[in-house]
Amino acid sequence: MINIDSYAYSNNLKKIHPAEKSVFAVCTMTVCLTSPTVITPLIILTLMAGGIISKAGIPVRVFLKLMLIPLSFLLLSVLTIAFSISTNPSGFWISQTMYGFTIGIYYPDLITAIHLFLRSLGAVSCLYFLALTTPMTEIISILHKLKVPAIITELMMLVYRFIFVLMETAITIHRAQLSRSGYVSLKVSYRSLSRLFSALLGKVFVKSQELYNAMSARCYTGEIKVLTKKYPISLRNYILIAGLELPLILINLFNRV
Known part of the structure; x- marks a missing residue:
């Protein structure tokens, strides 16, 4: 069993203020979910994987096992978007006709499915970053302050x-x-x-x-x-968060035009 709590209390980022980790995870997830391009979710997925594995010191196998949990649900969801059934075989990018019905993929639907899949994976990786680096008691204390x-x-x-x-x-x-x-x-x-x-x-x-x-x-x-610990607030960390978020926001804005 993957005990997320044990990693939340023993990771290399345990001394970082929980508000800083929460701001980073929530802002990055928001940028990921509002992204009009597949580039941003890929960058975010790589960024979160690097933060979880390299910075927090979580084993690679643990991160991969956790990412496999939502993978099956996401695949089932995107397959229903990518594949279509119609009696008219025209317009399909890839198709197969059987008994008068055509099962295939429209190219725009395929792009939408890939985009949704990557956005979901990126958002899940943000949640895993918060769950694996911040104990639930500290998240609750942040919510109380809010x-x-x-x-x-x-x-x-x-x-x-x-x-x-x-x-x-x-x-x-x-x-x-x-x-x-x-x-x-x-x-x-x-x-x-x-x-x-x-x-x-x-x-x-x-x-x-x-x-x-x-x-x-x-x-x-x-x-x-x-009971929660008192952590020092680091202005450097907030500047680092802003430095990571701004390029992602700019990528979204430039690809929206």
Whole structure:
């Protein structure tokens, strides 16, 4: 299991002010999502990969595994944009006709799909940069300073926590099933998988109750309070962020004309 939290607390950028990393990630993601060209997302993807691997010291295999997670969803999304079905075979760039229907790709649709794919990957890399270099407690503290409602930040904290609880519980159950030959055949695998989901549901309810009891024992009054460190504000880092963002914005503006 990829424990994002462990890298967030032990990376080489852990001493950088969380506001600086948040500004960099959010601004870069905004530039990426508003880009009218494929050049900007490619630059951003390379920039974030370099920041995560070279600057933060995150292993390459971890970054690649994380990028593979949204890849399948993105591929399914862009394929529905790139491919079209029509009874009129004219206008297709690449096509195949079967039983009176033509399945193919229009060139403008292909460019749109590639653009959407790269923009999505670039935006995801920005989110991974923030998640792998900044602990959730520090992100929550930034949101508190921005006057985000407490109910939203608390839900974020609980959902984030339960993602790891869910993954850890599922891996434990799966490992126990493997030790009992629970996946020796396709039929047995389906049965074991259904039992895994049913057992997982019950255990998650138990874990949630245990978490609430632990919070109540620590005087929980309806608001989750987190301790955060004080970091020095670096003007140099903000100048560096501006120096990285301005060329990307200019590329977007020049390609929009």
